[in-house]
Amino acid sequence: xxxxxxxxxxxxxxxxxxxxxxxxxxxxxxxxxxxxxxxxxxxxxxxxxxxxxxxxxxxxxxxxxxxxxxxxxxxxxxxxxxxxxxxxxxxxxxxxxxxxxxxxxxxxxxxxxxxxxxxxxxxxxxxxxxxxxxxxxxxxxxxxxxxxxxxxxxxxxxxxxxxxxxxxxxxxxxxxxxxxxxxxxxxxxxxxxxxxxxxxxxxxxxxxxxxxxxxxxxxxxxxxxxxxxxxxxxxxxxxxxxxxxxxxxxxxxxxxxxxxxxxxxxxxxxxxxxxxxxxxxxxxxxx
Numbered sequence: 001x002x003x004x005x006x007x008x009x010x011x012x013x014x015x016x017x018x019x020x021x022x023x024x025x026x027x028x029x030x031x032x033x034x035x036x037x038x039x040x041x042x043x044x045x046x047x048x049x050x051x052x053x054x055x056x057x058x059x060x061x062x063x064x065x066x067x068x069x070x071x072x073x074x075x076x077x078x079x080x081x082x083x084x085x086x087x088x089x090x091x092x093x094x095x096x097x098x099x100x101x102x103x104x105x106x107x108x109x110x111x112x113x114x115x116x117x118x119x120x121x122x123x124x125x126x127x128x129x130x131x132x133x134x135x136x137x138x139x140x141x142x143x144x145x146x147x148x149x150x151x152x153x154x155x156x157x158x159x160x161x162x163x164x165x166x167x168x169x170x171x172x173x174x175x176x177x178x179x180x181x182x183x184x185x186x187x188x189x190x191x192x193x194x195x196x197x198x199x200x201x202x203x204x205x206x207x208x209x210x211x212x213x214x215x216x217x218x219x220x221x222x223x224x225x226x227x228x229x230x231x232x233x234x235x236x237x238x239x240x241x242x243x244x245x246x247x248x249x250x251x252x253x254x255x256x257x258x259x260x261x262x263x264x265x266x267x268x269x270x271x272x273x274x275x276x277x278x279x280x281x282x283x284x285x286x287x
Contacts, residue, residue, distance in 0.1 A: 022096050032152035033086050037079040040144035070135050082122055086149055089118035119146045189214040190252045193259035194221035194236050201258045201284060202232045218250045247277055254280045
């Protein structure tokens with residue numbers, strides 16, 4: 001009689017790309033939070049360990065030297081609590097299960113809310129330390145720590161978007177100085193469709209990941225609620241009634257139709273309308 005074999009977890013799945021990404025972001029969050037606490041403490045204290053920005057002690061009437069000494073004595077584990085509360089709140093608001101390369105407003109708001117929550121938790125921790133252990137943690141240190149920690153955390157998560165935006169700015173500067181050629185390279189492109197496909201196409205184009213060198217400079221979409229807003233910093237000028245005006249305004253050299261849900265009749269009509277302007281047209285109904 002054969003004994004049932006226990007299913008062992010595949011190490012490759014445990015240490016797959018998803019988990020590697022999570023562990024990497026977690027490690028960076030911890031390291032940068034430690035750095036943020038060190039910077040906040042360094043700003044609060046000078047090189048001799050004397051208080052610079054500690055209004056708490058002046059207002060409390062406590063002996064300043066005694067309180068500074070207490071804070072410096074316990075600074076390591078106080079910093080550890082700061083970091084644990086920050087990472088815990090980030091995990092609570094699902095900041096380690098997002099694909100930050102494609103992060104949008106929802107992920108950004110979650111990040112901001114998690115830091116408001118961690119800041120509140122740290123202030124509550126400081127209140128209990130003063131109440132039960134007579135250790136006064138300066139509010140300036142907490143505020144500086146929260147600012148630097150949020151800045152570093154956002155930088156890690158949105159570095160891909162920042163990189164793409166810098167590439168976009170570089171391309172725009174290059175085009176505005178007349179460095180582009182009237183060929184199939186670096187074509188100033190109008191993207192029709194500001195949905196998921198249009199967003200993905202723009203992102204890849206700005207990161208130079210497309211086969212052709214398109215430079216998206218304007219968007220059109222029939223959704224009136226989107227008019228005047230931006231996708232990856234590219235403005236949605238309006239609907240198809242703005243086609244001729246947009247082509248002239250942005251000196252368009254190519255058109256990309258990036259719409260997933262469209263029937264053949266509508267696509268044929270849309271293509272014919274674009275073809276009147278004698279520009280290269282690329283249809284991307286699926287990305």
